[in-house]
Amino acid sequence: MKKLIGVAVALGLLSAGTFATSYAAGPCGTGQIIDWDGNGFAWETPANPVNNVSPAGNQLTCVGLVTLFCSPFTDLDPADPSTEYTFVLSGLSNALATNVQVFGTTTIWTTNYGSGVFSVYAGSPRNAPSELAMPINPPNATVPANYQDGTAILSGTLANFSVQITKTGSNPANGSFRSDYEFTGGTLFSRVSGTGTGLLSGLWSVNSLPTGYSAHPDGKFDNPPTATRGSTWGMIKQLYR
């Protein structure tokens, strides 16, 4: 009887070893592969949410400037004066309006934007707007255009993209976002081909925004797991002969 034996165990052990050494990699030790910080913005069309409520059918787009690459992209320098690394998340849409819940003095706004796509670009010259001077009311002449010029080094799909904003008492509203992602293309796809579904998540700040923007996301793509595949005992033994 042939047994189907997943190679997940062996690969899982390898992955655990990778995580153990990545803890010694400074900022990369949290397990992310791509990180962005201050230059990250979102907006919705046809109109931004009002009081954190997004009507059904809105389209969400996010752009940003990469600030950190981790393995297997540590050869890419986000501070390279001649190359700018940017990303765009797009194609996201909420089928339902924002769900609002109130518990005591806490209000929770949860919006599910479903599926979309993402791309990471390497472009020259560096022309993404400064986060201190974002052109108003995107889409405009430079947003998202200056975030999606250059070569798409990575691209992929997004699924289950959700945003949750909370406000407790007199504290300012604050939020987070999370999504599943999977690499599917790009000129550097070969470095991550064979990986599975990873986690994209981060802070979703909704205060003090440039005109026309709905949020300032600060987030990261976590290291995706190695995809598992079925195998047989005979095939496993073959590997070690």
Place this chain on the structure above:
Amino acid sequence: MKRKALLLIFTAVMAFAVPARAADILLFAFTGFDYQDPNTNAATYLDLGEGYHTIGFVTSFGPDLTPYVDESVNEYTMFTQGLTVSARAQFGTFLVVNFANGGRGRYYQDAISGGTHGTYGTNPPNATAPSTFTDGSMRLGGSIDNGVLTYDFSLGQGNFNGDMTLDEGPDLIYIPTGRRAGWTFHGLAGAPNPTIPTGYDHQVQGECQIPDSTPTSHKTWGALKSLYR
């Protein structure tokens, strides 16, 4: 009389400067993990009296600090402490926790060559955490008040935020005096995932930032009148 009244109204309107809608100013951004200490009730996440800590690495600096940091020779870490649960409410799968005032957040600088690399280990506090994140030189810190954490266990995501007033460290001189209060320290408390070391609770990803204020401008009465002639 009517003209005088109109001019007075215009003056009143001009005196109220409408701030430009600019983005927040980033102080620094960070990524890391969070954990509880003391964790007197392991069965309950952030029970009353328990402590909440975030620990990790600074991933980028904003305009106030960028001229004074060098990530090619230094490792920059962050650590928050003194956030004690003062109130806790759970609504189904949704948790809201308030922290007592007087928490503290700091960032540190440690030479890459010759310094001790920040190492999370497991089950903090341990032999390396937070010690390897707080050794070196404490550069800038401040109090964290009005701290709150919310977490949705069904979604596996949450966030935390607090008001930060910068008040210590040699890098305090780079922060304009009028901009040392009013910072927001906030971030994601992420979903459970395999990257989280044993004993830590969530990945965190966040920032310390402050709204960018637009100053008002002063005008003479003559200059104001000339606008409407």
